[in-house]
Amino acid sequence: MSTTRVFRMAAAAVACTAIAGGLLASPACAAPGQEVTYGSTRQDTLRGEAPRDLLIGTAVAGGGHHETMDYDNPFYASPEYRTVLAGEFSSVTPENQLKWEFVHPAQGEYNFGPTDDIVAFARANKQEVRGHTLLWHSQNPQWLEQGEFTADELRAILKDHIQTVVGRYRGQIYQWDVANEIFDGRGNLRTTENIWIRELGPGIIADAFRWAHEADPEAKLFFNDYGVEGINAKSTAYYSLAQDLLADGVPVHGFSAQAHWDMRWGLPGDMTANLQRFDDLGLETAIxxxxxxxxxxxxGRPTDEQLAQQATYYTETLQACLDVAGCKSFTLWGFNDQYSWVPVFFSGSGAATVMFEDFETKPAYDALVQQLEAATPGTSPRR
Structure with a gap:
C-alpha cells in the first residue's frame, strides 16, 4: 500500500453528478484528471482489499448536526465526497436520514427523498445499505414525544412507522438496527428515556422485530449499541435478551457494537470474545x-503520536471483527473530519475519522488498507 494520499478533484472539467428535483440523476461522480481514479478494477482501497464476505461501510452525511453547520450537505454538494464514498466503501448507512425526527417529521408524513437518493447511489455503485434506526429513545420528533397518545395509539404509530419504512426499502436495505441503545450502562432497560419501553413495556422490543420481519422477510435485523464492545453488564443484558427472544422464535438476526472510541481510555481486551459469544448464539455480528x-x-492538528495511536484503535477493532466468522459488516461513522459529529458533541475533541478535512488520508486509513490487504481474497482472514 502506498503512503498517505490526497483525493483531489481537478478545478476544471469536472464531470459530476447532476441534481434534479433533489434526486441524484447520475449517482456516480468522476472527474477527468482526478488524482485517484476509482473503478471496478481498482484494488488499493478499503472495499477493494476487503475479503469478499466482509462489507466495508460508512455513514453518509446528512440530517442531524449537519443541518446546523456552515457547509452544504456534501452528499449533494461535493463531487469529491461522492467519489470517495463510491470508491472506498461497499456499504453505506444513512447517518440521520432514517431517524424518526428526519424521516417522520409529522404524524402521517414521511420524508423519504434523501434516503431514496442514498439507495439509488448505492445501487449504481454496487453497494449495500444498512438501515438506522427503528426503535430508539433519541432524535424523536416533538409530535411523538409530546403527543397525548394512548398505549394502543402509540403501538399503532410504531407498527405503521416500522412497516412503512422497512416496507418501502424491501429488498434494498439488507440490514436494520431495529432496537437501538435500549439498555443503560448498568444493563437496565431504558424504561424512563425510551418512550416505547416506558409506555408499552419491554414486550414492544419483540414486536418491533416481528413487524420489521413482516415488512421485509429477507432483511437482517439487529440490536445496536455503544459501550457493548467488550463483555460487561450492558453487553450481557443484550446477550440474555437475545437468548430469550430466540427461544421465543423472535426474528433477531444480529448484534452490533458501535465502537465510538475516545483515546483517553483503553480498548477492552475481550472484544473478540464478546462478539464470539453472540456468534455462538447463531447471530451475525457487526461493527x-x-x-x-x-x-x-x-x-487543532493531531500530533504524529496521536495519529499512530488512533491507527491502532482502528486496526484492533477491525481485527476483532475479522476474528469472528459471523462478523460480516464493518462500518466507519463517516470518513472525513469536516463532517464528523464528534466536535459538535464532544467539545475539544475531534479528528476522529480516517481522513482530514481536505481528504488527506491518515495513518489509520493506510493501516486498515494494509490489514485488509494481508487477507487472502475471497476468504475471511481468521487467526
Missing part, C-alpha cells in the same frame, strides 16, 4: 459506527 476521537492540541 457499525466506528470512529476514534482524541483531545486536540491548541492548533
Amino acid at each position: 457499525t459506527e466506528l470512529d476514534v476521537r482524541m483531545t486536540l492540541p491548541e492548533d
Whole structure:
C-alpha cells in the first residue's frame, strides 16, 4: 500500500453528478484528471482489499448536526465526497436520514427523498445499505414525544412507522438496527428515556422485530449499541435478551457494537470474545459506527503520536471483527473530519475519522488498507 494520499478533484472539467428535483440523476461522480481514479478494477482501497464476505461501510452525511453547520450537505454538494464514498466503501448507512425526527417529521408524513437518493447511489455503485434506526429513545420528533397518545395509539404509530419504512426499502436495505441503545450502562432497560419501553413495556422490543420481519422477510435485523464492545453488564443484558427472544422464535438476526472510541481510555481486551459469544448464539455480528476521537492540541492538528495511536484503535477493532466468522459488516461513522459529529458533541475533541478535512488520508486509513490487504481474497482472514 502506498503512503498517505490526497483525493483531489481537478478545478476544471469536472464531470459530476447532476441534481434534479433533489434526486441524484447520475449517482456516480468522476472527474477527468482526478488524482485517484476509482473503478471496478481498482484494488488499493478499503472495499477493494476487503475479503469478499466482509462489507466495508460508512455513514453518509446528512440530517442531524449537519443541518446546523456552515457547509452544504456534501452528499449533494461535493463531487469529491461522492467519489470517495463510491470508491472506498461497499456499504453505506444513512447517518440521520432514517431517524424518526428526519424521516417522520409529522404524524402521517414521511420524508423519504434523501434516503431514496442514498439507495439509488448505492445501487449504481454496487453497494449495500444498512438501515438506522427503528426503535430508539433519541432524535424523536416533538409530535411523538409530546403527543397525548394512548398505549394502543402509540403501538399503532410504531407498527405503521416500522412497516412503512422497512416496507418501502424491501429488498434494498439488507440490514436494520431495529432496537437501538435500549439498555443503560448498568444493563437496565431504558424504561424512563425510551418512550416505547416506558409506555408499552419491554414486550414492544419483540414486536418491533416481528413487524420489521413482516415488512421485509429477507432483511437482517439487529440490536445496536455503544459501550457493548467488550463483555460487561450492558453487553450481557443484550446477550440474555437475545437468548430469550430466540427461544421465543423472535426474528433477531444480529448484534452490533458501535465502537465510538475516545483515546483517553483503553480498548477492552475481550472484544473478540464478546462478539464470539453472540456468534455462538447463531447471530451475525457487526461493527457499525466506528470512529476514534482524541483531545486536540491548541492548533487543532493531531500530533504524529496521536495519529499512530488512533491507527491502532482502528486496526484492533477491525481485527476483532475479522476474528469472528459471523462478523460480516464493518462500518466507519463517516470518513472525513469536516463532517464528523464528534466536535459538535464532544467539545475539544475531534479528528476522529480516517481522513482530514481536505481528504488527506491518515495513518489509520493506510493501516486498515494494509490489514485488509494481508487477507487472502475471497476468504475471511481468521487467526
